[in-house]
Structure formats: structure tokens, C-alpha cells
Amino acid sequence: MDIKSIISELNCFTELHLHLDGSVSVKSARELADIENIILPESDEELKDMLMVSEDCSDLNEYLEKFSLPVSLMQSEKSIEKAAYNLCCELKSLGMMYAEIRFAPQKHCEKGISQECAVRAALSGIEKSGFDAQLILCCMRDGSDNSKENLETVKLTEKYLGKGVCACDLAGAEALFPNSKYLYVFEEAAKLNVPYTVHSGEALGYESVIEAVENGAHRIGHGVRAAENHEASELLLKSQVPIEVCPTSNINTCVFKRISDIPLRYFMNLGVNVTVSSDNMSVSATNIKNEYLKLAAAFELSLDEIRLLIENSVKAAFTDESHKERLMEIVSAEFGRYSGEYDKKRG
Numbered sequence: 043m044d045i046k047s048i049i050s051e052l053n054c055f056t057e058l059h060l061h062l063d064g065s066v067s068v069k070s071a072r073e074l075a076d077i078e079n080i081i082l083p084e085s086d087e088e089l090k091d092m093l094m095v096s097e098d099c100s101d102l103n104e105y106l107e108k109f110s111l112p113v114s115l116m117q118s119e120k121s122i123e124k125a126a127y128n129l130c131c132e133l134k135s136l137g138m139m140y141a142e143i144r145f146a147p148q149k150h151c152e153k154g155i156s157q158e159c160a161v162r163a164a165l166s167g168i169e170k171s172g173f174d175a176q177l178i179l180c181c182m183r184d185g186s187d188n189s190k191e192n193l194e195t196v197k198l199t200e201k202y203l204g205k206g207v208c209a210c211d212l213a214g215a216e217a218l219f220p221n222s223k224y225l226y227v228f229e230e231a232a233k234l235n236v237p238y239t240v241h242s243g244e245a246l247g248y249e250s251v252i253e254a255v256e257n258g259a260h261r262i263g264h265g266v267r268a269a270e271n272h273e274a275s276e277l278l279l280k281s282q283v284p285i286e287v288c289p290t291s292n293i294n295t296c297v298f299k300r301i302s303d304i305p306l307r308y309f310m311n312l313g314v315n316v317t318v319s320s321d322n323m324s325v326s327a328t329n330i331k332n333e334y335l336k337l338a339a340a341f342e343l344s345l346d347e348i349r350l351l352i353e354n355s356v357k358a359a360f361t362d363e364s365h366k367e368r369l370m371e372i373v374s375a376e377f378g379r380y381s382g383e384y385d386k387k388r389g
């Protein structure tokens with residue numbers, strides 16, 4: 043059985059880096075638009091184009107423009123709950139076992155609901171779906187004077203930590219608003235013992251990764267540009283801070299031209315804790331299986347290496363040890379189905 047068929051069959055994938063607003067399907071967008079009383083184009087093709095980045099996207103800033111429509115469709119508790127529910131149902135149908143879904147509650151308060159209401163609504167959607175998922179709450183770097191909102195997001199993370207929320211994040215236009223402007227976010231999170239991941243080393247270079255790790259980040263969103271510098275790569279190795287690699291998204295935002303340009307093997311050979319996620323299922327028109335299929339084809343990954351990447355994700359998850367053990371058991375059972383192939387590949 044070839045790797046492609048095995049990836050298609052496996053039911054033990056994990057997403058550590060997945061944005062709720064970047065993962066609204068056409069079908070879900072229509073349901074949300076009904077709730078929000080927003081008129082969408084009748085043609086599904088046209089709507090898909092509105093949710094998906096174009097092939098000539100030039101950078102992360104242009105990529106981020108695709109979030110305005112889905113964010114506008116999620117401005118009430120009912121629509122946020124529905125969006126989270128729909129995404130979880132889709133993840134379940136894709137054969138995933140666990141996901142950490144992120145969103146920025148402060149972007150969903152335009153019609154007057156509070157950040158806390160937005161968080162509770164998303165949690166309720168996850169719970170109703172029955173899918174094993176937690177929330178990462180994103181603080182935003184978007185040029186507005188939002189330090190008050192960001193600090194509220196960190197405090198909300200602490201309040202709901204272990205109750206469906208597992209960490210916070212810093213998201214947005216990295217190149218325009220570097221980590222150095224948001225040290226207060228990291229300090230607050232550290233003070234409250236809240237785990238955090240930081241989008242770094244995507245639009246900006248390796249310095250951004252060093253800055254995030256040195257400021258206590260527990261994971262790095264993307265982090266791929268650490269490969270540009272020996273010191274940054276060594277720091278990832280020594281600290282074992284996992285990186286959340288999102289291949290298609292990196293091509294969309296022109297970090298790399300081709301999937302084979304992503305320094306996946308470099309990091310794996312070095313011993314860096316590499317995990318794989320899809321970032322935005324609708325904006326990047328992808329899903330986790332697609333990401334693994336692309337990597338397997340570009341790097342001729344063995345079954346052993348696929349398993350290693352999946353196990354890395356479980357180990358890097360913001361969850362407790364007993365939950366990780368349960369997830370590892372699913373991984374073992376799933377790969378057990380291919381033990382013949384597995385042993386063969388191991389030689």
C-alpha cells in the first residue's frame with residue numbers, strides 16, 4: 043500500500059494551528075450569513091473565491107484581507123457557535139482525532155457582544171459537536187491601539203484554561219507589527235501561567251523566532267524562517283519549542299515558492315520538534331490530509347516519518363499528559379493497521 047493511500051485512510055491527525063475564521067466552508071458561510079442577515083453571492087464559485095486566497099497573492103498582508111468576510115459572518119453568539127460546530131464536524135469527517143482551534147475573540151465584538159461571550163459561544167459549538175478540540179485565544183497585532191483588548195484576551199485564557207481553552211496566541215501582520223511591540227502580552231501570559239504560541243518567522247525572518255523563544259513562547263506559529271540562521275535553529279533544537287509548520291499557507295504568502303523549498307528535512311534532521319498543521323482550511327483551500335500528502339510527495343516521507351510528525355503534534359499539544367496518552371494510543375492503533383508496511387519501511 044502506498045503512502046498516499048495510507049494518509050488518506052489514517053484517522054489520527056491533529057491540528058495545532060487552525061484558524062476558525064480562516065476555515066469557514068462555503069456551506070458554513072451560507073448558514074452564518076442567514077444568522078447574520080448578510081447577503082452573499084448566489085454562485086458557490088464566486089463565494090469560494092471570496093473566502094479563498096488568489097494564486098497571485100503577494101504576501102501575508104494580502105492573505106489576511108481574506109479574513110474580513112468570515113469575521114463579518116461571526117458577530118453574534120449564535121453564528122460563532124455555529125461556525126465552531128460546523129468546523130468540528132468537518133474535522134471529524136476528515137478523520138482527525140484532536141484539534142486546537144484558534145480565533146481572536148476581540149474581532150467578534152463589532153455588534154456589541156463581549157470577548158467572553160464570543161469565547162463561550164465557540165466553546166459551546168465545540169461541545170455540541172462532540173469532537174475533541176480546545177480553543178487557543180488570539181491576541182492581535184493589527185495596528186490599532188488594542189492593548190486593553192489583548193490583555194483581556196490573555197485574562198480570558200486564564201479564566202477558561204482547562205475548561206476548553208488551552209493557550210493564547212499572537213496573530214496578525216507580523217512584518218508590520220513585530221513581536222517587540224507586544225512584549226506586554228507575553229509578560230501578562232507568563233505572569234498568569236498561561237501557555238502561549240506566537241506567529242513568528244513567517245513574514246519576518248529568524249530574529250522574530252529568537253525573540254519569541256527568548257520571551258517564553260511555548261510553541262512557534264510557522265517558525266520556518268529560523269532555518270535562515272544557525273543560532274535560531276540551534277535555539278529551537280535546544281529549547282525543543284515546537285514549530286507549527288503550515289505548508290500551503292507558506293506558499294500562499296510567498297514565504298517559499300514550492301513545498302519542496304520548506305526546510306522540513308533540515309529541521310527534522312537537526313532534531314527540531316516539527317509539527318504540521320493547515321493554518322486556514324478555506325483561505326488556503328486545504329486540510330490536514332492534503333498538507334501531509336503534499337509533504338509526503340515533496341520529501342518522499344516514509345511511514346515512520348509521517349508517524350513521527352503526528353506524534354510530535356501530540357507531544358506538543360497544549361493538553362495534559364493523560365489526554366496525550368489517550369491520543370498516542372489512537373496513533374498506535376491506527377498505525378498498527380499498517381504494521382506490515384511499517385516494519386518493511388523500517389527495514
Ligand SMILES: [Zn+2]
Pocket residue numbers: 059061213241263321
Ligand atoms: Zn496562523
